[in-house]
Amino acid sequence: MVNIIKQLVPSSIVNKRSYGYGNPVNYITVHQTGNANKGADAEAHANIQSKLNPREASWHYSVDDKESYQSFEDEVKCWAATDGQGPGNTQSVHVEICINSDGDYEKAVKNGAELVKHLLDKHNLSLNDVKQHHDWYNKNCPAQLRAGKDGITWGDFLNMVEGEKTAEVSKTQVKSATTTKSSTKANLDVDGIPGEETIEALQVYLGTTADSYISDQVHNQATDAFASGINFGNGKKGSLVVKALQKLIGATQDGLLGPNTVGMLQKYLGTPYDKVISDPSAMVKELQRRLNKGNL
Numbered sequence: 001m002v003n004i005i006k007q008l009v010p011s012s013i014v015n016k017r018s019y020g021y022g023n024p025v026n027y028i029t030v031h032q033t034g035n036a037n038k039g040a041d042a043e044a045h046a047n048i049q050s051k052l053n054p055r056e057a058s059w060h061y062s063v064d065d066k067e068s069y070q071s072f073e074d075e076v077k078c079w080a081a082t083d084g085q086g087p088g089n090t091q092s093v094h095v096e097i098c099i100n101s102d103g104d105y106e107k108a109v110k111n112g113a114e115l116v117k118h119l120l121d122k123h124n125l126s127l128n129d130v131k132q133h134h135d136w137y138n139k140n141c142p143a144q145l146r147a148g149k150d151g152i153t154w155g156d157f158l159n160m161v162e163g164e165k166t167a168e169v170s171k172t173q174v175k176s177a178t179t180t181k182s183s184t185k186a187n188l189d190v191d192g193i194p195g196e197e198t199i200e201a202l203q204v205y206l207g208t209t210a211d212s213y214i215s216d217q218v219h220n221q222a223t224d225a226f227a228s229g230i231n232f233g234n235g236k237k238g239s240l241v242v243k244a245l246q247k248l249i250g251a252t253q254d255g256l257l258g259p260n261t262v263g264m265l266q267k268y269l270g271t272p273y274d275k276v277i278s279d280p281s282a283m284v285k286e287l288q289r290r291l292n293k294g295n296l
C-alpha cells in the first residue's frame with residue numbers, strides 16, 4: 001500500500017476552498033493533474049493547497065510514483081468535479097494522480113489504484129463507485145487514462161483497483177488453506193488395493209508421522225489384505241495413524257486395524273458393510289478417492 005502523508009490544510013483554507021464538512025463519501029473520483037512539469041509531484045500539489053491554491057479548486061489526495069499526500073479530510077466537500085453543488089463535489093473523495101515527466105508514470109497509476117482501493121475499503125464502497133472527473137462534468141479528465149497512455153486504459157486502471165482486492169483475497173485463501181487439512185490432496189491410483197502409498201496419504205491427511213507404514217499390527221483379514229505397508233508386532237502399542245483414523249470415524253482407539261475398524265470405516269464412507277477388505281475393496285477405493293480430493 002502506498003504511504004499516505006497527512007498534510008492537512010488549515011481550517012481557514014477549508015473555509016475558502018471547499019463547501020466544508022458533511023461529505024457522505026458515496027464515490028471516489030479519479031483525476032490526473034494535467035501538469036507534466038518536472039517536480040510536479042504529490043508533494044508539490046499538496047504544497048499548492050497548503051498555501052491557498054490561487055485557483056478556486058481543491059481535492060483530497062495527490063499521489064505520485066513514490067507516495068501520496070492527503071490535503072483534506074475525506075468528509076470535506078472539495079471543489080474538484082466542476083459540478084457546483086452536484087454529487088461530484090459534495091459526495092465524492094477526489095484523487096489526483098500526478099503525471100510529472102520526472103516520475104514513473106506506470107508506478108504513479110499503480111499507486112493511485114492502491115490508494116483508490118484503500119479508500120473503497122475504508123468507506124465500504126465497490127468498484128462501481130469509482131468515477132472519472134468526466135463522469136461529473138464534460139472535461140477530459142483523467143486525460144491520460146482516458147487516452148490509454150503507455151497502454152494503460154481506464155479499464156486497466158479499474159482492473160488494477162480490483163486486482164488489489166483479488167490479490168489480497170487470494171493471499172488470505174492460500175493462508176487458510178495451508179492451515180487446514182483440506183489442502184493436503186493425494187494423487188493415488190483409485191485401485192481399491194491398500195498399500196504404502198495409501199497409508200502415507202492417510203498419514204499426511206491425518207497429520208501423523210508419514211513413513212508409509214502401519215506399525216505394530218497383528219495378523220487378521222484386514223491387515224493381510226494390504227499389498228504392503230504393514231509392520232507386524234505384538235499389537236500392544238498399535239499404530240498412530242490407525243488411532244487417528246479410529247478417532248475420525250468413531251471407532252475404539254486401540255491403534256489396531258481389524259474387522260471392527262473396517263466395519264466402522266465402511267459405514268463412515270458409505271460403502272457396502274461386511275467388515276472385510278475385499279480385493280479390490282470398494283471401501284479402499286472410496287478412501288483413495290477422498291484422499292485425492294483432500295477431504296475425508
Ligand SMILES: [Zn+2]
Nearest residue numbers: 031032133141
Ligand atoms: Zn479532474
